[in-house]
Amino acid sequence: MIKKFKNKFFNEKSKGKEKLISIEDGDSPTEISKKIRQVKRNVSQHFNLKNDSVLITPYCGYKFHLNNLSLEDAKKMFDFNNLNHLINVDMIIRKNIYSPEVEKYLKKARPKYEERMAQAMESEAFIKLDQSSKKEFLEIDKSNFVRHYIEFSPQLFYLLEKPTKIEKFKEILNEFGIENLECFVNYYHKLNEVKIKKKKDKWSDRFSDLVDKEVFLCGEDIPIAELLDLINLADLNYILLPIKSKTIEKKNEALPILENRSDAYDLLSQKIPIEDCYLLNFNNKFNDKNNAVWLIETLQYYEAYEDIIFKTFDKAFECSMGLADKYMYIYNSCCRKSSHLNGEELYAEEVPVLPHHPGCSCWCEVKNSTDLVMKL
Numbered sequence: 001m002i003k004k005f006k007n008k009f010f011n012e013k014s015k016g017k018e019k020l021i022s023i024e025d026g027d028s029p030t031e032i033s034k035k036i037r038q039v040k041r042n043v044s045q046h047f048n049l050k051n052d053s054v055l056i057t058p059y060c061g062y063k064f065h066l067n068n069l070s071l072e073d074a075k076k077m078f079d080f081n082n083l084n085h086l087i088n089v090d091m092i093i094r095k096n097i098y099s100p101e102v103e104k105y106l107k108k109a110r111p112k113y114e115e116r117m118a119q120a121m122e123s124e125a126f127i128k129l130d131q132s133s134k135k136e137f138l139e140i141d142k143s144n145f146v147r148h149y150i151e152f153s154p155q156l157f158y159l160l161e162k163p164t165k166i167e168k169f170k171e172i173l174n175e176f177g178i179e180n181l182e183c184f185v186n187y188y189h190k191l192n193e194v195k196i197k198k199k200k201d202k203w204s205d206r207f208s209d210l211v212d213k214e215v216f217l218c219g220e221d222i223p224i225a226e227l228l229d230l231i232n233l234a235d236l237n238y239i240l241l242p243i244k245s246k247t248i249e250k251k252n253e254a255l256p257i258l259e260n261r262s263d264a265y266d267l268l269s270q271k272i273p274i275e276d277c278y279l280l281n282f283n284n285k286f287n288d289k290n291n292a293v294w295l296i297e298t299l300q301y302y303e304a305y306e307d308i309i310f311k312t313f314d315k316a317f318e319c320s321m322g323l324a325d326k327y328m329y330i331y332n333s334c335c336r337k338s339s340h341l342n343g344e345e346l347y348a349e350e351v352p353v354l355p356h357h358p359g360c361s362c363w364c365e366v367k368n369s370t371d372l373v374m375k376l
């Protein structure tokens with residue numbers, strides 16, 4: 001039997017009049033979860049706007065705000081019936097939405113990261129490396145920094161460096177649209193060589209847009225030399241048989257033969273679905289390496305920003321639902337603040353208010369005397 005819920009979500013703020021959820025004595029964990037989900041679906045109606053800042057955790061012990069967000073947009077962003085993270089990312093970028101709590105968290109982490117990077121670059125191990133290994137070394141050191149940071153959050157990896165040229169990025173976003181940009185980011189590295197698009201590819205509809213914009217090449221616009229990589233020697237000899245009586249020994253012998261023929265693509269299409277082949281258009285300045293890296297990192301920054309907002313909101317929301325006395329809580333700590341509790345079996349009143357910080361991934365295994373009931 002659940003004796004009482006200690007949390008502000010149900011009691012303190014609502015003063016018993018405005019209970020968002022009522023838990024019956026006999027409710028099973030499944031029924032409780034179902035009720036929680038129902039409340040979550042309409043949670044945005046409880047958000048408050050004050051001084052251009054929306055408090056998105058109005059009933060929680062942990063205060064979490066979003067600035068530059070209207071209540072109307074907040075409703076769209078937190079519409080759990082229809083959650084679209086990519087549209088949220090788009091909104092965050094266009095409207096300069098930020099969370100003061102996330103900014104405060106990053107403000108603390110960034111100087112420590114810069115200090116760490118400076119130390120890494122002065123280290124003997126680093127100095128001895130060649131250019132490409134240096135880059136790799138710093139990437140590994142960055143993930144180590146994130147993992148060992150006192151308030152760990154996986155999103156930190158992408159948030160430690162502030163994005164640059166944001167206005168320019170917004171112009172590109174306007175021109176391309178967020179979905180095309182996401183497709184580009186996903187395929188930039190994969191399309192360094194010819195790829196055959198899979199029918200079920202998540203982004204397959206975006207490919208043609210990017211071909212129209214000359215960012216990707218498709219079909220007969222792809223140079224023959226690139227397409228030859230997809231065919232083995234035996235298949236090439238099969239294709240060339242009507243043209244050439246002698247078989248070729250090496251694949252590169254096929255190139256001058258095919259390049260001089262107007263039906264070269266028709267011949268190749270016997271073995272490759274040419275219309276489904278894609279390649280980066282290396283002549284387009286959009287694909288310039290520096291530009292692409294900047295686009296990728298900028299989009300990843302905002303995706304991580306959206307992610308940290310939702311992870312923090314979810315953690316606060318779930319943990320504000322109250323802890324029942326009848327269960328025991330085995331604590332799993334993500335941050336040094338609560339590392340002394342890691343692995344401890346706690347009573348409801350001993351569990352700290354979560355999250356400790358944006359992106360906090362501390363959690364509890366909720367147990368009755370014999371079974372694991374749920375994870376919180």
Ligand SMILES: [Zn+2]
Pocket residue numbers: 333334335338356357360361362
């Ligand atoms: Zn934590």
